[in-house]
Amino acid sequence: MKLVILDRDGVINHDSPEFIKSPAEWIPIPGSLEAIARLNQAGYRVVVASNQSGIARELFDITTLNAIHQKMHAAAQLAGADIDAIFFCPHAAIDNCDCRKPKAGMFEEISKRFKLSLKGVPTVGDSLRDLQAGFISGCAPYLVLTGKGEKTYATGGLPPGTQIFPDLAAMVTAFLKQAATSPPAP
Template identity: 80%
Template structure:
């Protein structure tokens, strides 16, 4: 099974310091949904892992979050894409839960649900905590410069092996780029027979 794990806000849709509190505020980043469709066409299962502490802060409730995700699904389907699952943490940092990124609880749940190892699974985020949570689970980290990505890049401290792209579309383009075939190796030249030793009978 091929899988990719994406953060939501700042990777798929525009982020906001005031949180995304309604379907009307959920606006896709140009090219992100088409990138998801390309992943689907290439055989990838697309899973979202997102902190949604707005619930704990009472900025919106589960009905609103479900409506936002219904819009996400519908917009992805309009361009031929689909999301296999959305995992989210509704807690605030003060709750000290295991599922809020940078902890790896959501990723462990993804591995359990899909019965796979996450070793080497691409994990795309725009914040350090996105990448740290996936790295703890063995994912390969990818930072995009949308959302909080530019600030994250400037701050540094990224997990080892992090690759940086302008946005999700660029990351997916590189991920799906065909590997050029290895040129055939020329067969070795035949070894010429050794000349007879001087004075040896022929």
């Protein structure tokens, strides 16, 4: 199975310092849903791994989060894309849980659910914690400069081997070109 793990806010949709608290606030970044469709067409399953501390902060509830995700699924389907699963952490940083990125709990759950090693699986994020969680799980880190990406890039400290792209569409174009020219894994 071929898999790609994406962060949500700042990668697929525009981010907000006040959180995405309603379906109306969820607005896709131009080209992101089409990029997911291109991954699907190339045989990749796409999952989302997203910190959603707005739940712990009581900015929105699980019903609202589900409505946001339903809007994302519907918009993806209109673009010919399919998001196989959404993994999220509802906790605040102070909770010190294992699932909140930069810890690897969500990635471990993805590995268990899909019954595969995450070694070399691309993970795309706009923040250092996205990349750290993927990197310690064996994923190949990709930073996009949308969302918090430019600030993350300027701050530095990226995991070794992090590849940097302007947005998800550019990352997918380069990734699929590379995958098409690479020899298959043994």
